Amino acid sequence: MQRRGREASLAFLFAALYGGYGAFSPFLPAFLATRGLTASEIASLLAAAMLVRLVAGPLVGRLADRRDAAPPLLAGALVLSALLTAAFLAKGGFVPLLAVALAQAAATAPLAPLADTVALAGRGGAAAYGRLRAAGSAAFIATTVLTGQLVASFGHGTGLILGATLFVTAAAVTASRPAAASACGPGAVGGFATLALDARFRRLVLAAALVIGAHAMHDAFAIIVWAAAGIGPREAGLLWAEAVAAEVAVFLWLGPRLVARIGSAHALMLAAVAGALRWAVQAQTSALPALILIQALHGLTFALLHLACLGLIADLVPDRRRATALTLYGTFGLGLASALMTLAAGTLYEALGVRGFWVMAAVSLSAVPVARGLASVR
Numbered sequence: 101m102q103r104r105g106r107e108a109s110l111a112f113l114f115a116a117l118y119g120g121y122g123a124f125s126p127f128l129p130a131f132l133a134t135r136g137l138t139a140s141e142i143a144s145l146l147a148a149a150m151l152v153r154l155v156a157g158p159l160v161g162r163l164a165d166r167r168d169a170a171p172p173l174l175a176g177a178l179v180l181s182a183l184l185t186a187a188f189l190a191k192g193g194f195v196p197l198l199a200v201a202l203a204q205a206a207a208t209a210p211l212a213p214l215a216d217t218v219a220l221a222g223r224g225g226a227a228a229y230g231r232l233r234a235a236g237s238a239a240f241i242a243t244t245v246l247t248g249q250l251v252a253s254f255g256h257g258t259g260l261i262l263g264a265t266l267f268v269t270a271a272a273v274t275a276s277r278p279a280a281a282s283a284c285g286p287g288a289v290g291g292f293a294t295l296a297l298d299a300r301f302r303r304l305v306l307a308a309a310l311v312i313g314a315h316a317m318h319d320a321f322a323i324i325v326w327a328a329a330g331i332g333p334r335e336a337g338l339l340w341a342e343a344v345a346a347e348v349a350v351f352l353w354l355g356p357r358l359v360a361r362i363g364s365a366h367a368l369m370l371a372a373v374a375g376a377l378r379w380a381v382q383a384q385t386s387a388l389p390a391l392i393l394i395q396a397l398h399g400l401t402f403a404l405l406h407l408a409c410l411g412l413i414a415d416l417v418p419d420r421r422r423a424t425a426l427t428l429y430g431t432f433g434l435g436l437a438s439a440l441m442t443l444a445a446g447t448l449y450e451a452l453g454v455r456g457f458w459v460m461a462a463v464s465l466s467a468v469p470v471a472r473g474l475a476s477v478r
Contacts, residue, residue, distance in 0.1 A: 114236035174211065177208070232405075301425065308405060
């Protein structure tokens with residue numbers, strides 16, 4: 101009964117956290133445009149915020165490990181994120197909005213890794229993680245759809261208000277949860293250098309970076325490619341929704357079963373192969389039946405990958421370095437890889453058009469030999 105109550109509390113936390121992301125992040129660029137920012141100013145603001153996240157996330161993760169304080173740091177970061185998200189509503193031009201964006205980026209950078217740290221703590225944390233993350237993904241979809249309706253009726257500031265409200269809700273849930281028993285106590289030894297010297301951890305981050313980075317061309321240019329093939333916005337939206345629904349299904353049901361059956365390392369390899377297949381098909385055709393089939397692979401190329409990587413981190417990294425490892429994985433394995441590959445995807449698409457997806461297929465497939473070296477873990 102106690103375990104069920106803990107899982108329900110965590111599911112509510114994940115739903116509020118990712119619901120907050122869904123409420124403000126898709127609509128922030130449009131809000132900034134209503135404040136008079138040009139396209140180049142919006143791009144500069146978002147890029148600068150991304151750079152801040154690359155630094156802030158690992159630093160807060162390391163602090164959480166040193167102080168054995170992931171839950172209180174998560175609650176504090178959520179409150180600060182709520183205040184700074186609402187601060188976008190204050191009057192101001194580019195410079196004030198840039199200052200808010202940089203501060204908000206620093207506050208939000210550690211949220212997902214710290215939530216993962218809290219979820220993985222204790223017995224049975226890894227086994228339940230898929231259900232928790234599914235709650236987060238479902239909430240992201242729901243709040244994005246809801247915010248779209250609210251923005252159409254009340255303006256772009258609505259998404260910021262809803263996002264801030266959900267972050268406060270997540271903070272309240274975090275603060276109200278009973279403290280878990282400490283696995284290591286404060287002053288945990290080892291940090292960035294220890295993890296950087298761990299060849300297995302480096303291999304894990306590299307494999308994740310290759311699989312996630314290979315999504316860059318799809319994320320940046322899929323709608324453009326589909327439109328050129330005669331697929332309208334309504335059908336494109338349904339294709340995107342199908343991918344997120346597949347993600348939820350894998351987090352909730354298929355992914356944990358696959359990881360339990362074949363192991364985390366082999367699940368990572370399966371995600372890499374699925375990515376290679378997905379991008380190879382996209383390189384050859386934009387026929388709607390084919391797209392419907394390969395969009396379902398998003399459940400493997402993202403959700404299964406994430407479950408596999410968290411399982412490996414749980415096996416490879418002691419509790420006293422868990423938050424540091426998760427923030428490094430999120431920053432470099434997911435965030436930085438996506439940013440760099442997005443830049444490369446622009447050049448590839450200009451040079452090769454849709455054939456650039458062959459390069460993405462090769463990048464994803466190259467993660468297989470990298471992940472194979474992790475098969476002996478455990």
